[in-house]
Every structure is written in structure tokens, then in C-alpha cells.
Amino acid sequence: MDLIQEFEQWVGEDTYIKQVSIDCVIFGFHDNNLKVLLPKLKLDEDLWALPGGYIGKDESVLNATRRILESRTGLVDIYLEQFGVFGELNRNSKDLVKTITNKIGVTTEEHFWVFDRFISLGFYALVEYSKVTPRLNNILDESCDWYSIKELPALAIDHDQIIQKGLETLRIMLDHKLAGFNLLGETFTMKELQKMYETILDKPLRRDNFQRKMLDMDILERLEKQYTGAANKAPYLYKLKTIK
Amino acid sequence: MDLIQEFEQWVGEDTYIKQVSIDCVIFGFHDNNLKVLLPKLKLDEDLWALPGGYIGKDESVLNATRRILESRTGLVDIYLEQFGVFGELNRNSKDLVKTITNKIGVTTEEHFWVFDRFISLGFYALVEYSKVTPRLNNILDESCDWYSIKELPALAIDHDQIIQKGLETLRIMLDHKLAGFNLLGETFTMKELQKMYETILDKPLRRDNFQRKMLDMDILERLEKQYTGAANKAPYLYKLKTIK
């Protein structure tokens, strides 16, 4: 099946709820950077958009979000949180979608529902960077890669604002729901944990006090030491306590 | 125009976005109780539902929410916050809407879009209780009154869960955004402020420390004393400082 057929099947069928989309800010932590997974659009210009999609007429919103997340990361059972609704009239996706369909080679017809005005539900997801194998959406994506939150590429529509709102919400929820641990692997050193906090909050934290604060919360289980071969004391590995 | 005509105009026209609704948890503070404005449905059984509505095809989500809020409270420029999306498949509004349309006397037709499955966007609003004049939606409501959060009546679909989630979010945001002040009038005594906090958080607070905490925030302006005629020291009135 070629792209045009695939596209026409996609927009032709009456399978999705109209005028509502989901946009996902997929956060990963790597190389002491908070990163976002961003597909690059198939356009002449360089433009990126959040991984998103539509909700099936007989599909729960949660399921749709999980489906979208799995389609780009390959992961199931991802931590996610809804953080906002983006429904202003001036968010113009029509021109963008038209440009893309033209590029693919689809004859644009005015009545295609994808050209309509959309309300977007914003979710952020926290994933373990190393476990993700970025996947392409055959129709839309030219590439799909991680970008540091500090060096975001050119983003479509209001996706930069969506990312910003998602990041703000993550910062508020970081301690409140212990969300950040979803960015790390099963085990981690205290330094890794601290770097993750520092990166999300975008401010330095004191090593000694951070360690105490985390240990005092009584949520960490100390495991064996991690011998890295470096000429210094080996740090302990920790994991989140299972039962609370 | 009778009810049936009004209904058919409502569902007949292609003015709203399909399968998406807005539900508003309108909080008011009165008589030391946190209350929610709830319309009672036109049914044989006693059932209440959150004030809600649909989003116009050419209307922003924010505008739709404000329109819904004004239609029930008579107030414009209401403080509101989006707190969740309710999109599970088992939220069955179809039977409910059918029962209502039967009750009104409308010939139910399967294709009416209002019978479809809906995703609801949850907003909470904070209003000044005394300024609200509850209004009826001519088609749907039998009555519209305030109910204490502690003694909620029977609620349709998942509206009890929506209220609960809204309340939880309000609690988290209470200090963070100084949201609670929107429940009080222009001026208020420290006791009123404290009662409002206690009611929302559902826990007692110490009078002395609460006063200090509020004053230390440097957001309150002290006005004249309020002589109530009671045999005790007259409390000061306060208002939120205008410029920050």
C-alpha cells in the first residue's frame, strides 16, 4: 500500500472523533539533559510537531494516548498525565496539514475532516530514554529524534507552548507525585537522581542535602555498590521501594 | 417556541463539535460550606448533573466554558481552571439523554448526535456565592441549586468523580495560585478567609498562625474595622492588594 492509499484510508474512514486531537510531550532524560521526542514533518522547510493522533470513536482517551505513545516509542505501560486543553481558534493546523498532503501527493479535498479546526488534549509522558526506539509514522514523519528542552527546533502551530505548559506542570508535580522516577531505570545512583531533579527544575541542588531529603522520604531501597572503575568511592545503587 | 422545537433546533443544527462536552464544577462558599451549583434534571427520578454544554464549531474552548458558566450563574469573567479529561468508554450518557428527550416529548431518532459517546473536559470555577443568581436551562433543568460538597445528591454518569477530581485539584492549587480568594467578596475578615481555607482543605487551622501566614505573604491590605454588634473586638476587613 502506498502513502496516498494509506492516507486516504486514514482520512476517508469514519473511525475517529472529529476536531479533537491528542498531543504528547514525551520526556526522556539522557546525558544530563531533559529531552523531548519530536518527529520531523515531511516538508520542504524544517518543521517539527509533537507526536499526536486522534481518538477512535470507540476508544477511550487513555487508550488513544497509550496507542499514540506506543506507536512512537515502542513502549507500553507508560507514565502519563493530562495537563491542558488547547482550544483557541487561532491555532491553525489547516494550512500545515494541507501542505503535508500536497507534499505527499494527495489531492486535497476541502471536506477532509483533517483540515478542520482542532482542539488538542495535552498529555505528558515520562519514559526511560534507553528503552525507547523512536519509530516513524509512515505518513507524516521524515524522522523522529530526541531534542533537548533547551534547544528545541522549529515547532508547528502552538506546540512550543504545549511543551512549555507540560514542563511547568511536570515541575509542579515532580515532588507531589514522585513522577520523576519514571525517567530513570530500575536502579540508579543518588547522583543520577539528583541530576534528573536539577535538570527538570533547572537549578542546582546541594549534594548532601538532596541525599538526605531523598533518604528521609523513606521511599528508596539501598542496593549493592556500583563499581565503575573510577578512582573514588563507589556509590550505592538505589531503587524505589516496592510496597508503600 | 416550545421545548420540542427548541430541542430540535439545538440538536438539528450543525453548530457544535461532536462527541466533546464541557462539564463545570462551580464552587461557591456559603454558610461555612463549600458548595457546588447543580441543576436537577427533568426526570421522574431525582438526578442531578453538572452544568455543561458543547463547544461551537467556531468557538474557543475558553469561550464555550465562559458561555456555559454565564448561562447558569449570570456572571461573566469567572475564575476557571481545566483539571481533567473524562474519556472512558463506560461513561454512558446515551441512556440518560434518551430518557430526558422522551420525557420532554421529543421523538428520539438514533442519529441525533447528542446520543453519541462523549468525552468531557472538566473545568472548575470559583464564584462569589452571593453574586450568583442560579438560572435554568429551559430544555434540561427542573431546578438549579447549591449543594454542600459533603451532601451531594445523586449524580448522573461519572459526575461525582468529576467533582472529586476537581476538588482535589483545587486543594493542590489553593495556595499555589491563591485561587481561593475568588470565592470571597471584595472584602473579607480574617476569620472568613480562614473558614474558607478550612472548608476546602477539610481540616482545622490555628487562628493565630493562619493570620500571621496570610499577613506575611504581603498580599492583603487592611481596611477599616467591621462592627458587627457582637460583644467582642471588631475584626478588620481585608482585601487583596491590587498591584503586585
Next chain:
DNA sequence: CCAAAAGTGTTATTCATACACCCATGG
């Protein structure tokens, strides 16, 4: 003068921050 509630000074406790030192590790 009294009771009730408001306002505030003072103390105690807890929590966050800062400084210091010791320990482990590989070269």
C-alpha cells in the same frame, strides 16, 4: 466587670540549608 473574639509577642519545634569531616576507590 465579664465573655467572646481579635491581634500580636514570645517560645518551641521542625525543616531546609550550610559547613565539615571521614570513607572508599583506583592509580
Next chain:
DNA sequence: CCATGGGTGTATGAATAACACTTTTGG
């Protein structure tokens, strides 16, 4: 032994909680 980074004891300061006292009001 050294350099480097990890772990923790302790001191300091800030925020919070608790106690106590004084003031104001109408009867």
C-alpha cells in the same frame, strides 16, 4: 599517598507550630 567523589555528623537559619498575653467590643 593522592585525587576524586560518596556518605554522613553537626551547626546554622528560616519557616512553622504552639503558648500566652493583651486588646477591643457590647452587655
